[in-house]
Amino acid sequence: MKLEGRKICKGKVEGEALATKDGISFYGGVEPETGKVVEKGHELEGQSVAGKILVFPEGKGSTVGSYVLYNLKKNGVAPKAIVNKECETIVAVGCIISEIPCVDHIEIEKLKTGDKVKVDAEKGIVETE
Amino acid sequence: MKLTQEEQEMLEGKQGNSARKSMEILSALGDIFGAERLIGVKSVQIAGVSYHNLQEAGLEFLEEMAKDGKVRVFTTLNPAGMDLKEWKKLGISPEFAEKQLKVIEAFAKMGVKTTCTCTPYLIGNRPAQGDHIAWSESSAVCFANSVLGAYTNREGGPSALAAAITGKTPEFGFHLDKNRQAQVTVEVKAPIESYTDWGALGHAIGEKVGKKIVLITGIEKADEDSLKIFSASIATYAGAALYHVEGITPNKTEKPAETVEITAEDLKKSKEFLTDATEVDIVAVGCPHCSLAEMEAIAKGLEGKQVKKEFWICVAREVRDKAAEKGLVEKIEAAGAKIACDTCMAVAPLKGRFKGLATNSAKAVFYGRGKNSFKTIFCDLDRCIKLAVRE
Numbered sequence: 001m002k003l004e005g006r007k008i009c010k011g012k013v014e015g016e017a018l019a020t021k022d023g024i025s026f027y028g029g030v031e032p033e034t035g036k037v038v039e040k041g042h043e044l045e046g047q048s049v050a051g052k053i054l055v056f057p058e059g060k061g062s063t064v065g066s067y068v069l070y071n072l073k074k075n076g077v078a079p080k081a082i083v084n085k086e087c088e089t090i091v092a093v094g095c096i097i098s099e100i101p102c103v104d105h106i107e108i109e110k111l112k113t114g115d116k117v118k119v120d121a122e123k124g125i126v127e128t129e
Numbered sequence: 130m131k132l133t134q135e136e137q138e139m140l141e142g143k144q145g146n147s148a149r150k151s152m153e154i155l156s157a158l159g160d161i162f163g164a165e166r167l168i169g170v171k172s173v174q175i176a177g178v179s180y181h182n183l184q185e186a187g188l189e190f191l192e193e194m195a196k197d198g199k200v201r202v203f204t205t206l207n208p209a210g211m212d213l214k215e216w217k218k219l220g221i222s223p224e225f226a227e228k229q230l231k232v233i234e235a236f237a238k239m240g241v242k243t244t245c246t247c248t249p250y251l252i253g254n255r256p257a258q259g260d261h262i263a264w265s266e267s268s269a270v271c272f273a274n275s276v277l278g279a280y281t282n283r284e285g286g287p288s289a290l291a292a293a294i295t296g297k298t299p300e301f302g303f304h305l306d307k308n309r310q311a312q313v314t315v316e317v318k319a320p321i322e323s324y325t326d327w328g329a330l331g332h333a334i335g336e337k338v339g340k341k342i343v344l345i346t347g348i349e350k351a352d353e354d355s356l357k358i359f360s361a362s363i364a365t366y367a368g369a370a371l372y373h374v375e376g377i378t379p380n381k382t383e384k385p386a387e388t389v390e391i392t393a394e395d396l397k398k399s400k401e402f403l404t405d406a407t408e409v410d411i412v413a414v415g416c417p418h419c420s421l422a423e424m425e426a427i428a429k430g431l432e433g434k435q436v437k438k439e440f441w442i443c444v445a446r447e448v449r450d451k452a453a454e455k456g457l458v459e460k461i462e463a464a465g466a467k468i469a470c471d472t473c474m475a476v477a478p479l480k481g482r483f484k485g486l487a488t489n490s491a492k493a494v495f496y497g498r499g500k501n502s503f504k505t506i507f508c509d510l511d512r513c514i515k516l517a518v519r520e
Contacts, residue, residue: 067182067183092158
């Protein structure tokens with residue numbers, strides 16, 4: 001299946017999807033040291049975003065979240081790529097400064113946790129087997 | 130988004146690595162939000178200064194940007210995690226202080242004026258009506274848009290830095306007149322006089338209206354300090370970046386037909402919501418940072434008294450220095466209160482050190498509860514002082 005969207009930050013990667021219908025607040029919601037989602041009641045609470053193709057509708061919360069993405073990258077626990085329904089400033093800026101490939105305007109309902117996913121952010125394309 | 134030749138050169142890295150990264154950030158944001166072009170900004174205010182929020186990687190990012198990045202417009206900073214000079218007095222650890230000073234050093238290297246304040250408009254970073262700017266701090270953004278009539282979106286730390294380095298910002302959102310019109314009229318049916326009235330009004334609007342742009346009617350007068358504390362409250366509880374007050378704020382807007390009333394009962398409910406403590410072990414004022422007039426009121430209120438609890442007065446360093454010239458700092462410190470420059474309650478690492486906060490700021494209540502797990506008492510300055518001098 002090939003899904004077409006829009007480039008937010010360039011890069012080409014393959015990996016396993018970690019998908020949620022909940023928005024993500026990186027500041028306060030994800031531990032910068034481990035990549036673990038710590039937001040109470042979040043669908044992904046207790047799971048790690050490290051090395052995943054992280055699929056979620058949109059970012060939320062404090063703009064400091066951009067720096068949390070950067071911290072995740074430096075700590076080696078960032079997602080491999082981010083796939084959004086509608087990317088907003090916090091995630092977009094976080095991806096650009098951290099060089100995490102990011103695509104939005106994707107029908108994320110079609111992606112589920114465990115899917116093998118290829119992301120070609122330059123072309124805005126997300127493919128599953 | 131169409132880029133000029135110079136902007137294109139920045140994007141291609143011909144003006145250095147920091148300018149390239151900055152232009153990447155701005156062009157991505159411009160594309161996401163449907164901007165057609167970049168526009169020049171007159172000034173910038175950058176958030177993401179406290180080491181508490183930045184952590185090691187954030188510091189590395191700033192040091193990387195500082196290698197060849199220089200700001201092109203007047204730029205100041207949001208509060209840091211400590212008083213940059215007298216951090217020991219506030220109980221900050223030497224390890225934290227060392228990292229925090231490195232953050233400031235990186236900004237200084239880029240040519241930023243390293244005054245750390247949420248009230249840049251009180252220390253010379255004061256835009257004129259109609260100026261386009263790129264500011265970060267939510268209360269300052271709200272004040273600049275609403276009270277000064279400047280044009281700014283609410284920038285994150287990196288996008289504000291990118292605007293400073295390039296002197297540009299994408300033209301969307303609050304930079305366009307069509308997005309600055311009121312969406313709902315808020316009729317205030319109760320007298321709004323004290324700071325806590327203004328703070329409660331911001332909270333009540335958040336509860337009843339949410340994030341829409343409001344035109345507030347029924348307010349007879351409002352001085353700048355009241356609008357300062359109101360801007361902080363409505364930004365915190367309603368997420369507002371712009372509001373209008375009929376007969377008071379400078380922006381032109383039509384009066385929306387959709388109307389919501391705020392009654393004395395609503396304000397009472399908001400005040401009750403903002404108070405939950407029984408015991409106080411820290412009192413803090415200056416959220417947003419105090420004006421000179423507020424410093425005068427505090428000095429007068431503390432005259433001949435001695436505080437028995439931790440008492441923080443947060444203020445921009447330049448305003449503190451002006452207060453010192455008038456002998457106010459001496460009076461305040463003689464009463465045992467602490468003047469904290471460059472920092473504030475919301476960003477300093479205070480968790481675990483105190484339990485009950487008394488403050489005259491609705492915004493400080495929010496961060497005191499959320500970040501520091503404090504219980505709070507929301508009250509005006511005279512009562513804050515009474516609580517501080519009590520055993």
